[in-house]
Amino acid sequence: MFNILHLHEYVGNLHMHTPYSDGEASHAQIAQAALQAGLDFVLVTDHNILVQGVEGYYGSEDSGYVLLMTGEEIHDQGRLPQVNHLLVYGVEKELAQCAHDPQHLIDAVNAAGGLSFLAHPHDQVIEWRNEYAIPWVDWQVSRYTGLEIWNYMSSVKELMPTPISTIRTAFRPEEYMIGPNPKTLELWDSLLTKGWRVVGIGNADAHGTTYHLGPVSHVVYPYDFLFNCVNTHVLLPQPLTGNLEHDKFAIYRALRMGNAFISYDLLGDAHTFRYSATGTSSATIMGGTIKLGPGVTLQAKVPIRCHLKMIHQGKVVAEVQDRENITFTAHTGGAYRVEVWTEYKGKERMWILSNPIYIEDATYRVVG
Numbered sequence: 001m002f003n004i005l006h007l008h009e010y011v012g013n014l015h016m017h018t019p020y021s022d023g024e025a026s027h028a029q030i031a032q033a034a035l036q037a038g039l040d041f042v043l044v045t046d047h048n049i050l051v052q053g054v055e056g057y058y059g060s061e062d063s064g065y066v067l068l069m070t071g072e073e074i075h076d077q078g079r080l081p082q083v084n085h086l087l088v089y090g091v092e093k094e095l096a097q098c099a100h101d102p103q104h105l106i107d108a109v110n111a112a113g114g115l116s117f118l119a120h121p122h123d124q125v126i127e128w129r130n131e132y133a134i135p136w137v138d139w140q141v142s143r144y145t146g147l148e149i150w151n152y153m154s155s156v157k158e159l160m161p162t163p164i165s166t167i168r169t170a171f172r173p174e175e176y177m178i179g180p181n182p183k184t185l186e187l188w189d190s191l192l193t194k195g196w197r198v199v200g201i202g203n204a205d206a207h208g209t210t211y212h213l214g215p216v217s218h219v220v221y222p223y224d225f226l227f228n229c230v231n232t233h234v235l236l237p238q239p240l241t242g243n244l245e246h247d248k249f250a251i252y253r254a255l256r257m258g259n260a261f262i263s264y265d266l267l268g269d270a271h272t273f274r275y276s277a278t279g280t281s282s283a284t285i286m287g288g289t290i291k292l293g294p295g296v297t298l299q300a301k302v303p304i305r306c307h308l309k310m311i312h313q314g315k316v317v318a319e320v321q322d323r324e325n326i327t328f329t330a331h332t333g334g335a336y337r338v339e340v341w342t343e344y345k346g347k348e349r350m351w352i353l354s355n356p357i358y359i360e361d362a363t364y365r366v367v368g
């Protein structure tokens, strides 16, 4: 049981690549970039290879420490075009051989006690560059842990429909980035409405790739830049200890439960964002489940005044402007999640996305 007032918050990134697949930076260089960006943990996910023997705390007393863990991004390499990238965490063995059937792969991850997230599910093509899309397409799958709601590099691709927009975005992505793909949010809401437990995470998908645009070549984008963009914060009942096995377990548990939120940290420091629910005899935090009874009060608070929205079944049920808190008394079961929007460079943009709180009643039961 959580003490909802005493949580330990850690921020990390859960999707990136090294030269073991198509990334540029080594594990040690990634750890360095993560330290510079102020992250507490990173999870390296090379394509179709689980790199073992590199996990642990990196850094020094001077620089501080970052926890580096390894997972994997798995897809069927024999299938063209490429689709169905699955992020796999918390499995200590290679599962890439299961990729021919996405449900078989998800089931294998579950059997091994791991977590699986559908990566960049609505990734789009950049036609003029002949850069193909890598969306999720086999939507009959079930029993996965969640969705990668916001993949920053996939969102960048959406901002590159023409050569001129590509150059603009390559140099100043923050000018054009508004939020995650609305189709992914719509999908998340429809799955939550069905009563599925679906955890949302947000990631960089950093590769350190150089883009060549005629005479212009530019690294789009360095790891340390991306680690200041879209991240996932986890909320733990106890602090991390410095022990690798203990700390991995605690982070994976929080991700499995959805005791986590997504933040676009370039817009501001999202630490201390909280979202909780209080019923007649119990309370919970984001990711948790609570019984409806005569009513449940939902409350979210942000570090600075913002535009907050409470969302239920894809509809905004409460909304406040220029406030640090939103409260809503729910009299209907279902999943309720919070979006925080804030103005940056003259435009309102998505800053924080909570995981839902599931309110169960006679008709709404959460599975998974």
Ligand SMILES: [Zn+2]
Pocket (backbone or CB within 6 Å): 073, 085, 119, 120, 134
């Ligand atoms: Zn991918």
Ligand SMILES: [Zn+2]
Pocket (backbone or CB within 6 Å): 015, 016, 017, 073, 205
């Ligand atoms: Zn990737």
